[in-house]
Amino acid sequence: MDAMDRRLLSLLQDQGRSSYADLGAAVGLSVSGVADRIRRLEASGVLQGWTVRVDPVKAGLDILAFIFVAIERPEWEPGFLTRMRQRPEVLECHHVTGDWSYLLKVRVGSVADLEGFLATGLKDLPGLGRTHTQLALSSPKETNALPLAGGGKE
Amino acid sequence: MDAMDRRLLSLLQDQGRSSYADLGAAVGLSVSGVADRIRRLEASGVLQGWTVRVDPVKAGLDILAFIFVAIERPEWEPGFLTRMRQRPEVLECHHVTGDWSYLLKVRVGSVADLEGFLATGLKDLPGLGRTHTQLALSSPKETNALPLAGGGKE
DNA sequence: AGTGAAAATACCAGTTG
DNA sequence: CAACTGGTATTTTCACT
Numbered sequence: 001m002d003a004m005d006r007r008l009l010s011l012l013q014d015q016g017r018s019s020y021a022d023l024g025a026a027v028g029l030s031v032s033g034v035a036d037r038i039r040r041l042e043a044s045g046v047l048q049g050w051t052v053r054v055d056p057v058k059a060g061l062d063i064l065a066f067i068f069v070a071i072e073r074p075e076w077e078p079g080f081l082t083r084m085r086q087r088p089e090v091l092e093c094h095h096v097t098g099d100w101s102y103l104l105k106v107r108v109g110s111v112a113d114l115e116g117f118l119a120t121g122l123k124d125l126p127g128l129g130r131t132h133t134q135l136a137l138s139s140p141k142e143t144n145a146l147p148l149a150g151g152g153k154e
Numbered sequence: 155m156d157a158m159d160r161r162l163l164s165l166l167q168d169q170g171r172s173s174y175a176d177l178g179a180a181v182g183l184s185v186s187g188v189a190d191r192i193r194r195l196e197a198s199g200v201l202q203g204w205t206v207r208v209d210p211v212k213a214g215l216d217i218l219a220f221i222f223v224a225i226e227r228p229e230w231e232p233g234f235l236t237r238m239r240q241r242p243e244v245l246e247c248h249h250v251t252g253d254w255s256y257l258l259k260v261r262v263g264s265v266a267d268l269e270g271f272l273a274t275g276l277k278d279l280p281g282l283g284r285t286h287t288q289l290a291l292s293s294p295k296e297t298n299a300l301p302l303a304g305g306g307k308e
Numbered sequence: 309a310g311t312g313a314a315a316a317t318a319c320c321a322g323t324t325g
Numbered sequence: 326c327a328a329c330t331g332g333t334a335t336t337t338t339c340a341c342t
Contacts, residue, residue, distance in 0.1 A: 001213070009208055016170060016204035019316060030329050035317075046212045050170035053202040054163055054300050059155070061300055066250065066257060081294045088301035094290040096220065103220060103288070107300060134257070136248040140235045144298050146208050146215055146261060147242035173337060184309050189338075 076127030230281030
């Protein structure tokens with residue numbers, strides 16, 4: 001994982017469909033050199049996979065909510081986590097410091113769907129304490145491109 | 155944007171490098187049919203682009219923080235947003251309901267970097283009120299795959 | 309939906325720094 | 326040891342019928 005790898009990953013985060021030739025021209029590497037590095041990055045697990053970015057609003061998913069959750073007792077966590085992993089509207093589930101146990105990022109098509117998720121996706125779980133929901137009114141920035149340029153450890 | 159389009163997008167969210175042949179076999183479409191639909195999805199902007207998933211920890215970005223920010227006066231917002239868009243460690247910036255103005259998702263390589271961002275990325279902005287930082291201790295789920303199966307409006 | 313041309317990728321050897 | 330060259334086979338994409 002050197003500077004060249006980070007440049008390649010950075011380019012791929014932006015344009016995941018660049019040809020090896022284009023990537024090589026951009027970073028100063030031959031086509032086979034690029035292919036070698038990408039193969040290695042995939043093998044090492046740094047490059048986890050290839051995806052597409054989908055516009056949530058154009059896909060009909062207008063509602064983005066951040067939901068804080070308190071779990072009353074540790075023994076309820078496994079069931080909670082299993083549920084979160086199952087539910088596709090839960091994009092993220094983070095164990096966070098502070099007053100709450102978990103922070104969820106949830107995307108649904110309507111406030112009705114959100115209410116439905118709160119009712120049948122969360123509140124019916126055993127041991128679930130209070131929740132606190134915040135709606136995103138707009139998202140001036142939303143990317144999953146990691147800062148690979150200078151940041152990070154070598 | 156019909157059920158077929160959603161199935162294709164769903165497959166591509168999981169495996170962005172599937173060949174048109176594989177996609178066609180999975181959804182029951184010819185290769186050219188798949189190509190046609192993907193072209194249209196790109197043109198309409200639903201399919202925004204192609205990317206890679208990079209493992210943040212393996213890339214040396216161990217620290218994930220959610221930072222709530224209060225902006226004192228509306229006139230300071232444009233400068234704040236410009237800064238957020240510039241800073242690569244800011245993955246997301248959402249305008250949220252509730253006690254705070256914005257919620258940031260920030261990824262950095264160390265707590266020192268986090269401190270640096272708070273100092274030179276946030277606190278030096280004019281009109282910035284209080285901030286509230288929460289660290290993610292772990293992330294049991296973190297995907298950007300939207301729930302396209304049944305959810306969303308037609 | 310199917311065909312054929314063009315392009316991209318994977319794979320292999322040998323070579324160099 | 327990592328990277329380039331070069332060549333080829335295979336796959337994938339693209340334009341067109």
